[in-house]
Every structure is written in C-alpha cells, then in structure tokens.
Amino acid sequence: xxxxxxxxxxxxxxxxxxxxxxxxxxxxxxxxxxxxxxxxxxxxxxxxxxxxxxxxxxxxxxxxxxxxxxxxxxxxxxxxxxxxxxxxxxxxxxxxxxxxxxxxxxxxxxxxxxxxxxxxxxxxxxxxxxxxxxxxxxxxxxxxxxxxxxxxxxxxxxxxxxxxxxxxxxxxxxxxxxxxxxxxxxxxxxxxxxxxxxxxxxxxxxxxxxxxxxxxxxxxxxxxxxxxxxxxxxxxxxxxxxxxxxxxxxxxxxxxxxxxxxxxxxxxxxxxxxxxxxxxxxxxxxxxxxxxxxxxxxxxxxxxxxxxxxx
Amino acid sequence: xxxxxxxxxxxxxxxxxxxxxxxxxxxxxxxxxxxxxxxxxxxxxxxxxxxxxxxxxxxxxxxxxxxxxxxxxxxxxxxxxxxxxxxxxxxxxxxxxxxxxxxxxxxxxxxxxxxxxxxxxxxxxxxxxxxxxxxxxxxxxxxxxxxxxxxxxxxxxxxxxxxxxxxxxxxxxxxxxxxxxxxxxxxxxxxxxxxxxxxxxxxxxxxxxxxxxxxxxxxxxxxxxxxxxxxxxxxxxxxxxxxxxxxxxxxxxxxxxxxxxxxxxxxxxxxxxxxxxxx
Numbered sequence: 293x294x295x296x297x298x299x300x301x302x303x304x305x306x307x308x309x310x311x312x313x314x315x316x317x318x319x320x321x322x323x324x325x326x327x328x329x330x331x332x333x334x335x336x337x338x339x340x341x342x343x344x345x346x347x348x349x350x351x352x353x354x355x356x357x358x359x360x361x362x363x364x365x366x367x368x369x370x371x372x373x374x375x376x377x378x379x380x381x382x383x384x385x386x387x388x389x390x391x392x393x394x395x396x397x398x399x400x401x402x403x404x405x406x407x408x409x410x411x412x413x414x415x416x417x418x419x420x421x422x423x424x425x426x427x428x429x430x431x432x433x434x435x436x437x438x439x440x441x442x443x444x445x446x447x448x449x450x451x452x453x454x455x456x457x458x459x460x461x462x463x464x465x466x467x468x469x470x471x472x473x474x475x476x477x478x479x480x481x482x483x484x485x486x487x488x489x490x491x492x493x494x495x496x497x498x499x500x501x502x503x504x505x506x507x508x509x510x511x512x513x514x515x516x517x518x519x520x521x522x523x524x525x526x527x528x529x530x531x532x533x534x535x536x537x538x539x540x541x542x543x544x545x546x547x548x549x550x551x552x553x554x555x556x557x558x559x560x561x562x563x564x565x566x567x568x569x570x571x572x573x574x575x576x577x578x579x580x581x582x583x584x585x586x587x588x589x590x591x592x593x594x595x596x597x598x599x600x601x602x603x
Numbered sequence: 604x605x606x607x608x609x610x611x612x613x614x615x616x617x618x619x620x621x622x623x624x625x626x627x628x629x630x631x632x633x634x635x636x637x638x639x640x641x642x643x644x645x646x647x648x649x650x651x652x653x654x655x656x657x658x659x660x661x662x663x664x665x666x667x668x669x670x671x672x673x674x675x676x677x678x679x680x681x682x683x684x685x686x687x688x689x690x691x692x693x694x695x696x697x698x699x700x701x702x703x704x705x706x707x708x709x710x711x712x713x714x715x716x717x718x719x720x721x722x723x724x725x726x727x728x729x730x731x732x733x734x735x736x737x738x739x740x741x742x743x744x745x746x747x748x749x750x751x752x753x754x755x756x757x758x759x760x761x762x763x764x765x766x767x768x769x770x771x772x773x774x775x776x777x778x779x780x781x782x783x784x785x786x787x788x789x790x791x792x793x794x795x796x797x798x799x800x801x802x803x804x805x806x807x808x809x810x811x812x813x814x815x816x817x818x819x820x821x822x823x824x825x826x827x828x829x830x831x832x833x834x835x836x837x838x839x840x841x842x843x844x845x846x847x848x849x850x851x852x853x854x855x856x857x858x859x860x861x862x863x864x865x866x867x868x869x870x871x872x873x874x875x876x877x878x879x880x881x882x
C-alpha cells in the first residue's frame with residue numbers, strides 16, 4: 293500500500309509535482325497516467341526515497357521508504373531501465389541486490405527464469421538489448437517477493453510478445469494481492485491492464501478513480517449519416533445536442549443517445565443510412581482531461597496518435 | 604487492510620537489513636566487474652616492475668655515484684618507486700568504486716536496496732579499503748624484497764629489521780590505501796568519474812609542480828601538506844625521500860595522520876552531500 297499526501301517537488305522554478313495525494317491499494321493494478329513531463333517519474337522516485345519531496349510525504353506500508361526494515365522484501369521497483377553496470381552479468385547484478393537482504397541465491401535463478409533470462413544469466417548486461425534490460429529490471433523488482441510493486445514504463449522496448457507477458461504478469465501480481473503501481477504513456481496498454489487510474493498533469497492530480505468511471509467520463513458519441521444531413525443537424529442542435537461534422541459527411545452527436553437521434557430523424561421523416569454510438573475510450577477521456585496540462589505540445593493541437601508515440 | 608494481510612501473508616524476517624549483508628553485496632560488486640580485478644593486477648605488476656627497474660639501474664650506477672649521492676642513498680625508497688605508478692591506478696579504482704554507480708545508474712538499484720545512504724557508503728569504504736590495503740601491502744612488500752635482491756651485491760641494501768625500514772614498507776601500503784579512499788571520497792562528492800579522476804590527478808601530479816615553482820619560503824610550508832610529499836616521507840627511511848627533490852616533509856606518522864584526515868574529511872563531506880542530494 294502506497295499513501296502519498298501533499299507531495300510537492302520543485303526543480304528550480306518548475307513545480308514538477310504539486311500537492312499530489314493518492315493511494316495505491318493492494319490487489320489491483322493502479323495505472324499512473326499523465327502527459328510527458330507531468331511528474332510521473334519524479335513521483336515514483338519520491339516513493340522510493342531517491343528524491344526528497346519539498347513538501348508532503350509518502351509512505352509505503354505505513355512508513356517512509358527510508359525506514360523500511362527490509363525494503364526489497366516490501367517494495368520492488370523498475371524505475372529506469374538503465375540501472376545496471378554494463379560490465380556485470382545479469383546474475384551477479386541480481387546477486388548484489390539479493391545479498392543485501394539475505395535473499396538466497398536460488399531466488400536469483402528463480403526470477404531470472406520468471407523473466408526468461410536464464411540462458412543469458414552469465415552474460416554481461418552491457419550486451420543486452422533494451423528488451424532484455426527491461427526484463428532484468430523486472431527480475432530485480434520481483435527479487436524480494438514484495439507486496440508493493442512500482443513499474444515506470446515497463447513495456448518500453450518490448451516486442452508484442454513481451455508486452456503481453458508484462459500485461460499478464462502485472463495482472464497476476466495484482467491477483468495475488470499485491471499493490472501494483474504502473475506508469476505508461478500507452479493508453480491502449482493501460483486500458484487492458486489497470487483497474488484504477490491516477491491521472492496527473494503538470495504535477496497536479498487530475499483524476500483518481502476506477503478505470504470504468506474514468507472512461508465513462510469521456511461520454512459517448514453518436515455517429516449518424518443521412519442524405520439530408522444539414523436538416524438533421526439543425527434539428528439536433530435545436531434539441532440541445534452538440535453536433536460536429538464527422539468523416540465522410542456524417543454527423544458526430546454529443547449529449548444525446550443513439551435512440552433519441554433515431555427517433556428524431558423518424559419524427560422528421562429523414563432517412564438515416566448509418567447510426568451507431570461509440571463508447572468513449574481511455575485515450576479520449578485522457579486527452580479531454582489533460583488538454584490544458586500538456587507540457588510539451590506541437591503548434592497544432594496534437595492528434596492522439598502523436599502523443600501516444602512520444603517517448 | 605485485512606484483505607491485504609490475508610491475500611499476501613508476507614511475514615518479514617525479524618530485524619532489518621544490516622551492514623554485514625551490505626558488505627557481502629559490495630564485495631560481489633567489486634569482484635564481479637572484470638575491469639576492477641584487472642586494474643588491481645596491473646597495479647601490482649607495474650608497481651613491482653618499475654621498482655625492479657629503478658633498483659637495477661641504481662645498482663648498476665652505484666660505482667659512479669658521488670659522495671652526496673651515496674650519503675643520501677635510501678635503498679628502501681628506491682625499491683618502492685613503483686608505488687608512484689600504483690597510486691594513480693589505485694586512485695582511479697577508488698573513484699570508480701563510487702562514480703561507476705552514478706555513471707551506470709546502478710546507484711538507484713543500490714539505494715532501493717539500502718536506502719540508508721551512509722550505510723552504503725560505509726560498506727563501500729570497508730570493502731574497498733580492505734581489498735586495497737591487502738593488495739597494496741602485498742605490492743609494497745614484494746617490491747621491497749625483490750628490489751633489495753636486485754641491488755644486493757652491487758649497492759648497499761636494506762633489511763626489514765633496519766631502523767625505519769619496516770615502517771616505510773608498511774607505510775607504502777598504507778599510503779596507497781589512503782589515496783584510494785581519498786579518491787572514493789572525492790568521487791562521492793562529485794559523482795562523475797572524469798571529474799573525480801581529474802581532481803585526484805590534479806592533487807597528485809599538478810599541485811606538486813605548482814608548489815615546486817614557488818620560492819622555497821612559500822613553497823616549503825605549503826608543500827608539506829601535499830599527499831605526494833607525505834607519501835614520499837612515508838616510504839623513505841631518510842628525511843629526504845627519494846622523489847621530492849628535498850621538499851621538507853612532516854615526519855612519516857604525522858604525515859600519515861594528516862592523510863587519514865584528508866581521506867576521512869572527503870568521505871564525511873561525501874556522506875553529507877550523499878544524504879542531502881537527490882540520487
């Protein structure tokens with residue numbers, strides 16, 4: 293269990309994290325979402341005691357990280373892929389961590405097996421691909437069999453099979469009753485993995501709610517196509533709906549259900565060639581919420597895809 | 604919270620992580636990076652080889668030396684000449700012991716395991732210090748014994764039982780150890796390999812040149828405080844040493860105490876900034 297209260301961190305004049313409070317509960321995957329530069333990594337570093345908050349506090353299992361009697365047995369973290377000496381073998385890297393906590397060497401072999409690195413255990417980590425480095429970082433997080441896990445962008449550099457593996461692993465860890473806190477800029481990935489979301493923008497808390505509630509907040513859009521679209525659009529606006537022009541001459545209707553749109557068209561005797569309602573996606577909800585808090589943005593309003601791909 | 608306790612009944616062992624375990628981890632860190640062990644081996648080989656070279660050239664020229672040369676001749680210091688080369692390698696190793704953690708990002712993994720930062724630093728100091736002490740003393744004794752063997756018959760030789768000789772040979776190992784710890788302390792403060800090694804090299808190589816360029820009136824009182832001058836006195840049986848062109852120096856043990864203070868000072872400052880700064 294992670295409890296953050298009023299966390300604040302400045303870097304010079306920039307407020308990287310601003311009065312942030314949230315909980316990460318056991319037994320579920322809590323997704324940590326925010327545009328680039330919104331303070332996700334800084335927050336995770338403060339949880340781990342690597343950065344000192346300027347104000348506020350964060351406790352893991354009721355204590356500051358610094359005061360945990362067995363940190364690695366209580367918290368496992370993949371903060372940055374590159375936290376490994378390139379001249380040291382994967383097995384020795386894990387052994388140096390295991391030894392600090394009297395964790396038996398056999399456990400090193402077990403986690404290497406778990407992440408699929410057994411065959412390269414003796415190879416120097418400097419020769420690892422990004423994906424292998426990421427797997428080694430996850431192995432390190434699992435080493436102490438901790439009840440709290442933090443993953444900062446865990447699928448970075450992984451191939452589709454690796455991404456599926458991480459997703460399954462995170463779900464399994466949560467199902468085992470662990471608190472799993474995972475940041476990602478891949479909305480689609482988060483939609484498949486997280487039960488709960490903490491969303492921040494410019495270091496501030498924007499949302500802290502279940503995935504279902506968050507996505508519902510995006511609302512639904514009704515897409516309707518009619519040969520007499522202009523008339524239908526005017527009528528819909530007359531009933532208070534928000535109407536936008538959609539692709540191929542269709543109309544995108546907000547604030548009114550598909551049934552109501554169809555009924556109105558029938559009432560007016562307007563033919564309808566296409567009518568369906570689109571549920572909001574995590575991505576839309578996210579874009580909607582963070583529109584005002586994107587730190588770095590292209591001149592034109594960025595299309596969703598551009599944000600998703602930025603590192 | 605009950606759900607939590609039932610779902611993951613994770614009984615932690617009693618107590619908490621402790622220094623002894625961190626020492627084991629630090630030892631694994633040192634021995635599991637091949638370059639560390641290579642650098643130590645090279646230090647020993649070069650240190651002995653240079654001592655042999657100096658000893659044999661001294662032996663061959665002994666017949667041609669004048670009276671002053673012969674009066675100042677210190678066979679112990681000559682055989683320990685190689686430590687001068689060893690000190691740079693040891694300094695680099697000491698700096699890397701800490702700066703590599705920052706350079707590679709390993710420090711984040713290390714501090715996740717050992718969030719009490721002074722404990723991590725203390726473990727590094729004890730493990731690195733012990734390893735360097737053992738290797739340096741072995742180097743110093745080997746260089747002395749081999750050097751005397753080479754000079755024997757051609758020039759006067761020293762014996763460990765002669766006055767000041769054992770002190771000088773033991774001093775050679777202590778000197779290298781303290782330089783390594785000083786470099787480790789500097790690296791803890793500056794956190795960058797290149798920066799730490801530059802500062803260390805400046806102290807050992809550049810400062811003595813600058814001080815030597817001063818008029819004696821200013822240079823001599825300042826020069827006494829240089830680690831290189833202290834090291835010279837520590838590895839000699841005469842007050843003049845073999846390498847410092849007669850710069851006056853503190854008495855060996857007093858210089859040793861000063862060097863201890865330098866290393867301790869750098870490490871304490873390092874510990875303070877390590878605790879204060881974000882990692």
